[in-house]
Amino acid sequence: MGGNHPPQRKACDLCYRRKIKCDGQQPRCTTCVLHNKSECTYNAASRKTPSRKQAEAQRLRRECDLQSRVQVLERQLSTVLEKVEKLERKQDSPSASTAVDGNEDASKVMCSGSGLPDLPPFEEVLPIVERYLATFNSVFPLFHAATLLQTVKSWYLNPHTRNVITWALINVVLALAHHTSDPGDWDQRGNAAAIYLNNVQSVLTEIVIRDTSLVNVQIILGLVILFWTAEDLRPALILIGTALRLAHGLGLHTRKSSQQCSPALALQKSRVFWMAYILDRDVSLVSRVAPVQLDSDIDLDLPPSEAEGDEDLVGFIFAADRHTKLNYFRARVELARIQGTIYQCVYSTSAQNQSSEQRASNAARIARLLEDWNARIPPAFYITALSSPSSPSVNHTCSELSRRRYLCILYSTTLTCRALISFANAADSFHYSEWMQRLQDYGGEVAAGQMASSHAPVPQGWQALADASREYMRLFETVKHRDTFFLRITLCAHNSSLISLMANRIFNAHDRATESDKHIIETAMHNLEITVRQTESERQRSICDAIKRLCSCADLISFQNLTLGKTSPRRISLPGSGRDSSGRSLEEGQYLQDDVTMPGGGSYWD
Template sequence: MHPSRKACDLCYRKKIKCDGETPRCSPCVIYKSDCTYKASSRKTPSKKQAAAQRQFREDSLQSRIKTLEDQLSTVLEKVDKLEKQSGSEQNTPNSTPRHASEEDTMVANWASSLPPILELPPLQEVLPIVEHYLATFNTIMPLFHSETLLQKIKDWYENSHVRDTVTWAMINVVLALSPHTGWSNNVAQTGNAAVYLNNAQSVLTDVIMGKIDLINIQVLLGIVILFRTADDLRPALILTSTALRLAHRLGLHNRKASEYLCPVVSLQRNRVFWIAYILDRDISLLSRLAPIQLDGEIDLSLPPSEATDDLTGFVFAADGRTKLNFFRARVELARIQGKVYESIYSPSAQNANSEERTKNVSRTLRMLDEWSSGLPTEFSLASLSQANVPELSRYLCLLYATPVSCRALLCCASAWDSYHYSKWVGRVQDYGEQVVTGQVVSHAPTLPHGWKQLVDESREYLKLFATVIPRDSYFIRMTLCAYNSSTICLMANSIISARNKRTEQSSEFAWTDTIFSDDMAEHSYREIRDAVMRLGFYANNRSQMVPLK
């Protein structure tokens, strides 16, 4: 008899569905583990309870921010009123000193406490964090011009009388981005990222409603990058839309608005706009919503494919000579992401017949093929996995996550679901169960259009993924969709491809099963973990069977 807890120790630890089979459940068979129930039962909250807890935390945070903003607004109004009264009294002859009321004293106390709200760590602590960010993530996603950012930070510390909330928000955003987007062995620094983010959020009203400048848009986009890895993408969607509207006000999408500016400022304006474009296309596709920015309303050149003196945005291959403009490649992929939305989720795609949909999907798949073929050979997935250059592998694994996810969507998704929950994957699971249990199966599920290319690309992507060690939280969340898509694809291929030799199937399954590691599994939704486990179980059994004739 099993204890009252339904899941065995392995399934409970990995947070996967346990079927309770004896003597060993299916996941324990796959992981070659003893099926035990020794660990004490710890009741986990239900989905409804977990959602309620998350909502409570979000509401509480928003309430605190709103309260702080209201208090600041009230205090600033009263301070302004007192300053006007003071000026009036000083300019009035024969005026007599006025005794301070209780309200005046309260306002004075509040006013004297305002500066600490804009406090930052000492400059000697801030600069290494900022320089780390500029040397890592900002090199491939150049949200800030390095010299300009460093100068603004030094001015903040050297000239206390010119400090403003927007600059303070910018510094906090950079301090949060540095540990969030790259490797960080400093646990305290990583933990402070949430504090810095909350600081920036506390002055969002000033950032959005104040005088519009490039820095305001940079702050908003920095916060979007921080929110991009959250489960709830609504804040990122709202702030991306706001940032793009402000970008339009400044004319960032139009080259004429920058033609009389100095080259450095003009270049940075272009880069900030393209980052907003990337985030808009990326987050909109994840949310199955139409992007805000239309291609027809952009009058800007793409980032250069060849470098001159400025190598910002470029990465170098293992040979140290061949280079790729990572930033330009990501902008090109963002444009394709817009086409993926049009092919799958747009109203026209939902109303299209099968022939029209196939035609649109084929056109977008060709765009992905052209994008891949346009990269130098040294940056192909196969070359990168063999080169085994950790930092380069990390950047390119982030880059290739987009085309792999797009290809999986185009092959298997419909307007009403994503790849991981698609009806086609469900049919593969049903087919695998029928084969493993010895039921009579007339034929395997029909392979989607472009399946072979998806299988090949998924296999190469997971090989490259395996070379990235360690895997920080940002990397895991940004590659999670492509990783799960690739894993499911290879397991599904092992189940339905009767033409492969049994040894090849067994080898591929064993490797795929190994790559589905704990760090990725714990970040995946339960439905996806269950899908992978079911497919893995059927693929393992299928690989040990004689191939169908």
């Protein structure tokens, strides 16, 4: 205790700070006892004004510390200046100045003084960028082609004007080009997309916190596209929220922000916003998280239905007659609106508290929205016309190898929307795990020759979903070259179609018409197994195994019907069709004696 008692002060630290009289009791004074202190301490600094000698000593110590810091900074600055001077000499050397002209000894160029990783040579980058602009960007116009090409050329021709944002922009375009490309576009892509993605992520903080421009939003939306098809959608969710907040800061969601802009810039700002809108709605629906952008907060016209001039042809595709055209970009924006309505009616908190009648009414309303959307599509682009073996060729800016690719992606979204409202149940996952289990139980009992103890789990609007699934799978088969991006972005629609056709065979095993789906199912199963091997996804592997079990049930039931020659097959009334599965007319709510009915008069919503 003796070490805690300086002779010059009687009051303990607590009493000294509170400026109260200390009684000096040992081992604790009265104040320390009241405040439950373990002991009195005497270490607080004195409030007395230091003497001249003490003040001078403190000043000298501060000056000495300051001089030491200045010397350290001077050494660091000298080192940096030496590095900058070396880089400038290297940049001004003849070998560096000929980089754009194809000098192999100086084929890689570094952002001067930044220490950023090198970019590939100009002659390698330019064809990749042009290919991206002619394919994916032609239907999802995130970038203005002329502006982007000029930016890339300026990077190589004017090295002293380089900056981190431009470097990140070129990296994200290169990553998108490799990520969304068709097979065979380049011989060895390897993990190039991942390398460029990592480059952009390394400067993401600067992209977000710097003065916001349209390019910043484009870079972040490019990152969202790169994460669009990932199993873990959390990065995409975070990035799309960031992009839309930055877009709101620029006023991209309003006409007012473009009033003083040139027509070309105003058009590009509008396209960037609608790209963000599409990604927001799609990622939201897949992850079952509320979208960021509210429809009520948008004051922009939709992309035009008709083109005006060559510039406005971006986003359009043309039919074989070279006259009939479809604004693909506008059609996708309209689908995004429907996706937002589906989230509101299926996954939102208010939807989960609705009655079965309300959910059925919402599903019917969304089905009408999908039919209205389809009615606005020119007949030359109908899925039935495209999936027909004799359908005419579709010509657009994409290569011949991928001419149906983007239309298949478009229709995969409509199929997914239709499946979601048919299987809409808040307890189900996106791949309908609860319904799948009920279907497996039912199919297993029927295949075993037992009277099923549960009702057939026929969803609402089943026949329309089965027909749409059949047409979609036929269209899918016409896309002969399928890269990883295409397989992932269409995977949900592919699985939904496969499950629907498989279930249709179980529900209608006596109907010979369903046997025609067997070849489609076998081909689709083969495609799914290829996808599982390519993606190495355990989730998709488990889905594939579940579908295989359903396939075994369907095959066994079909075999039993063929070999046993049943004369009175069990029929299932299809909700909303007015007919049973054999085609006989039924009054609403009426079921045949042998029918397998569903609870509540045939509605899955109960």
